[in-house]
Amino acid sequence: MNAILSHNRFGLTEPVYRSDTEAYGTKPSVRLRGFTRRFGDNAIIDGLDLDLAPGELVSLLGRSGSGKTTLLRTLAGLDGTSGQDVSIPAARAVVFQDARLLPWKRVWENVALGLKGKDIRKRAEQALREVGLGHRLDAWPLTLSGGEAQRTALARALVRDPQLLLMDEPFAALDALTRLRVHELVLKLWRIHKPTVMLVTHDVDEAIALSDRILVLDKGRIVAEERIDTPRGERLALTVALREKLLGCLGTGHISEDDDLTVVFDDKPNIPFSPSDPF
Amino acid sequence: MSQSLHRTLKHLSQAHWLSPVVLLLLWEAGSRTGLIPERTLAAPSTVLETLVGMTTSGELPINLLVSLGRAALGLAIGVAIGVVLGLTAGLSRPGEAAIDPLMQIKRTIPVVALTPLFIVWFGIGETPKIALIAFATLFPVYLNLYSGIRGIDVRLIDAARSFGLNRWQIIVDVVLPGALPALFTGLRYALSISILMLVIAEQINATAGLGYLINNARDYMRTDIIVVCLLVYAALGLAADALVRLVENRALSWRPNFITA
Known part of the structure; x- marks a missing residue:
């Protein structure tokens, strides 16, 4: 097993549940064991273990191509899990980056x-x-x-x-002021409805401001985990150090002269609708 | 020069109706002075007279109805087949494999060139006329609907799936409404093609209809009747376009260019 993985156990053996959600019981809301997803020889997600406690707000950070979207699609039930050890709640809902109305x-x-x-x-x-x-x-x-x-x-x-609310970079397209207001709204609604939230984001500051727990995904594996116990609104002090640490995990450095820009940016093409896709 | 006269002249110089009116006046003047002989082209005033005469005698309305009936029937058949083929090819891979190559082959053959073959097959009655219109209008409907369906944003379909819509609901709520603007484009093409094919089809031994009127008028060198029929063809084209726009305005009211702020 990967050294980092064995250090960060992601609460697998001793899951830490939020005290105000104990009423939901101790069963995790989302549970993945050794989840793998391949396209051809390419493993997008590789032996991933993941637990989300009921009512927990977890952010998932990762670069493009880290497997975030694939993981989100799996949790949303959009891709089949072909008999793997995956349990997700029946009531799920997704908020996409581009609203998709x-x-x-x-x-x-x-x-x-x-x-x-x-x-x-x-x-x-x-x-x-x-x-x-x-x-x-x-x-x-x-x-x-x-x-x-x-x-x-x-x-x-x-x-x-929903018992599980999945958000795929939902604030990325908003201007900065609107984004802050929508953050507040999401937190307010989350406190009222108490769904488990998986927030996929590129924005480290956003993740720090909103989450109970931050996961960093790279090459289909979770490479870092941070639990934040500081109450929301008092997190400014801890932001700087945590931010540096998380950005380090994301490999967000400078682009050097001999870097291949297609690799650095790793853009993906748009795929048009095809009736052979499942729908 | 007074200010208001200046303004009027400036206004006139930018008026779009001016040049057609001037042409009409020149044409009328040419006819009156004998510069344009009657058998070359009848004067606008004569055309107007003939139009009123043919309308009150019932000759024009009756033949117009015959032509409209042909166009409508041919169009209905063509659009129906086009929609069925477009849906089949758009929504299924085997359907696409079976239909699309045939349609692409058909596209390379100008439908007008098929007229002799259609006469051999269907004779010179109503059938070849309607078949020609149907065959010609089928393609724009098929092509636009097919590409409209394939142009649907796959992310919308993903979103619909994530909210638990089944395949049928996705077709009804996402795919078809999304392909509707493209279908209307195809429909508009089909309408103008149906008028065009009507003109060509009615050259085949018609015993009633606008084409019959034109052919008869040609034999008697009645240029006034020919021009009246041309006017009616033009009016038909305009009316067809207006009809599609009306339907479009209602069906596509969600599109920003139809939304009045």
Whole structure:
């Protein structure tokens, strides 16, 4: 086993649960053991162990190509797990970076997408009011600002009352001020609804400000873990040192003369819709 | 020169209706002075007279209805087949493999060139006329719908899946609405092609319809009737476009260019 892994046990043997979520029991909300995902010979995720406690807010940091998105897709149930040791809650919801609202459905219809049962419109309205969009129910998504679109996406996730809320760089496209406000909103909603949250982000400061625990993913393995016990709002003092440490784990150094820029940036192409993909 | 006259002249020099009106006046003047003989081109005033006469006698409305019926039936068949083929090729790989190569081959053959073959197969009655229109309008609908479906952002489909929509719901809620703008583009092409093919198809031994009127008028050198029919063809094209725009405005009201702030 990897030396770093054996030092950081990620609470695998002695999971530390948040005291206010003990009511949920001691069973982890998400549990992965030796999870591996390959594309051809290339292991994107390699023998990953992961536990998320109920109601825990965990940030996942990682460079492009570190396997963040693949892990998120697995937790979202978008990719099959082909009989591996993976347990994820049934009630899941994803907030994507680019909101991903259907432009041809009104805001409330987007929130209501796929809901079953009675009073769908009423439930959607309530969720939208909770994110402060009670006045935009019948708006078309393309008329929303970036912050409004992202709050709609948040409402769409919350209305499902998820046990596991997955967020894939949800604040990346927002301007700095809006981002801070949405941070506050997410924390507020998280305290009310208490879902387990996995926040995928590039932003180390954001991870420090929001999380109970930070994981750093590299080449499909967790290479660092930080638990933050300092209450949110009192974290400014610890930011500098922790930030340096985490950025070190992410390998965010200077680009030297002989670096291959295609490797440094590791951009991925957009893949158009194909009917042979599962949908 | 007074200020207001100056402004009027400036206004006139930028008016888009001016040049057509001037042309019309020159044309009328040419006819009146005998510069343009009647058998070359009838005067606008004569054309207008003929238009009113043919309308009140019922000759024009009856033949227009016949032509409209042909275009509508051909278009309906063509659009229906185009939609079915586009959906099949767009939503399934085997469908694509079976249909798309044939459509690409068909695209290289100008439909007009098929007219002789259609006459051999279907005779000179209504069938070849409608078949020509149907065959010609099928392609723009197919091509645009197919590429519209394939152009759907796969991330939207992922999002829909993550919210638990099944395959059928994804087709209804995501794929089809997303392909609708492309379908409308195809529909608009199909409409103008249907008018074009109507003109060509009605050259085949028609006994009623606008093409019949034109052919008859040619035999009697009635240029006024020919121009009336050309006007009607133009009006049909405009009306068809306006119709699609109207439907589009309702169906695609979510698009930013339709949203009035």
